[in-house]
Amino acid sequence: MAEEITLTIENQQAGKMKGGYPLITKEAIVNIQDLKEEGSLIRLVDERGSFIGRGYYGRQNKGYGWVLTRKEKEFIDFNFFEKKISSALNQRAIFFDKDDTTAFRVFNGEGDGIGGLTIDYYDGYYVISWYSEGIYQFKSIILHALEKLVEYTGIYEKKRFNTEGKYIEDDDFIKGERGEFPLVVKENGVSFAVYLNEGPMTGIFLDQKEVRKKIRDKYASGKTVLNTFSYTGAFSVYAALGGAEKTTSVDLANRSLPKTIEQFSVNGIDHEAHDIKVMDVFNYFKYAVKKQLKFGMVILDPPSFARSKKNRFSAAKDYKNLVKDAVAITETNGVIVASTNYSGFGMEKFKGFIEKAFKEMGRKFKLEEEFSLPSDFKTTADFKEGNYLKVVFIRVTK
CATH class of the missing domain: 3.40.50.150 (Vaccinia Virus protein VP39)
Structure with a gap:
């Protein structure tokens, strides 16, 4: 894991973050010059040096990163990601038991505790979406955590961070069995043909x-x-x-x-x-x-x-x-x-x-x-x- 960088957050924004706001904005950072590579782990403190939280540096829309924990003794490692993904999966257990719906979200970014990351399920296949180069740097441990927790047919990914405004086109396949597309999934008993290998969108929102x-x-x-x-x-x-x-x-x-x-x-x-x-x-x-x-x-x-x-x-x-x-x-x-x-x-x-x-x-x-x-x-x-x-x-x- 990369060395942790300490970022100072100006006092008004520090109070907001202490209250639970997870997005780290550019304007909030006092020593922004200390940010070098996306994916760096960051320790957030206010202007008096008091601990706010830990997170990572990843540029996404208006943000420069996300707060992941406000517990000073909790560190961003494999166990952290495994715990967050496991909790999210448990909360979606009811969806896995539905015969009439075989496509749904299993991890929803900051709502599940990790901004910049979503995971969707399509009838045995998982699709991981990365919304910044920063979160993408954690790919190996996030993938390891997901593999440990679920049975899957195959795993695909979507790199939704932009390079000069364009989606990064590649095969999107990570591991397991490649899908035969279209893959027909169910939603409320309705069938939909989806493609996990054709760019940023699969065919259904x-x-x-x-x-x-x-x-x-x-x-x-x-x-x-x-x-x-x-x-x-x-x-x-x-x-x-x-x-x-x-x-x-x-x-x-x-x-x-x-x-x-x-x-x-x-x-x-x-x-x-x-x-x-x-x-x-x-x-x-x-x-x-x-x-x-x-x-x-x-x-x-x-x-x-x-x-x-x-x-x-x-x-x-x-x-x-x-x-x-x-x-x-x-x-x-x-x-x-x-x-x-x-x-x-x-x-x-x-x-x-x-x-x-x-x-x-x-x-x-x-x-x-x-x-x-x-x-x-x-x-x-x-x-x-x-x-x-x-x-x-x-x-x-x-």
Whole structure:
């Protein structure tokens, strides 16, 4: 293990960290010049030299590392990682016993005590995601701990730290048996074809499982459904299985067409009975208005930032206008499912965007229900940004 570096944290931020805040920000570090190599172990003290905690140096988004322990006699070694992973696995024991769900998260970063690290389970396969070069330096002992604790068919990894803004492309396979892809997993009894060897995304976002189930079980029946930013069409599949009259999936990425067809097919759904459009979502909104199309349900699940040749989208700046676009083509008594994974604002501000959008459109609405991350995506109250998912079901009443 590398030699431990002592970092001094300015007093205001030191109090916040002592209270449980796990992210080490650049602005908080007094002697930042002492940081050299990512992966270095760090001992945190306040400006009086009092112990705050131990962690590691790893640059991720706005952070320069994570606090891992506030116990002065606890050290960051194999036993530390084994204990954290074991605790996380025990808390997910109920998921391993479910026959209708074979894909879920088993370790969720700072929510399970190690910021910058997530581990997902896909029917016998584990996928480890590293969010900084710093946490990647602990690969061998984390992998050793996981192997000691679980039985597995194979293990894959995703290096989600950027090199000049690009995902580091490689095989992603670590050990065990290589998967035969697509690997078909279950979620609430619904089948999904996933690929663990095709870049940063596998084909399904596991954090939306409860939202998809609610669409299928309560809202989809008899509806015409528009699924925007549809990726591989997971919401559309659930809506179709829930009795939707027809779904329309819209995404700019060329891969969305074959991937969505595949997801319909593995569930025995005739994809030709549904529309799959490869086009800019904002251009589709204009097309729908021009053709006077109306939908009984509109699903909005954009990335935090999106860019096409003619349009740019930022959740922080543009979500209100996105809701206005949806309102314009939603039937009275129809439902808008508004979702964002942007961590820069909370649920109340998100609802504020919705309220402003309806007011500017001169329409009325009712909030039916809301969702955040499911239980396998464990979060901590000390780091509100970690509970990033915000989903609201909105009834257009007038």
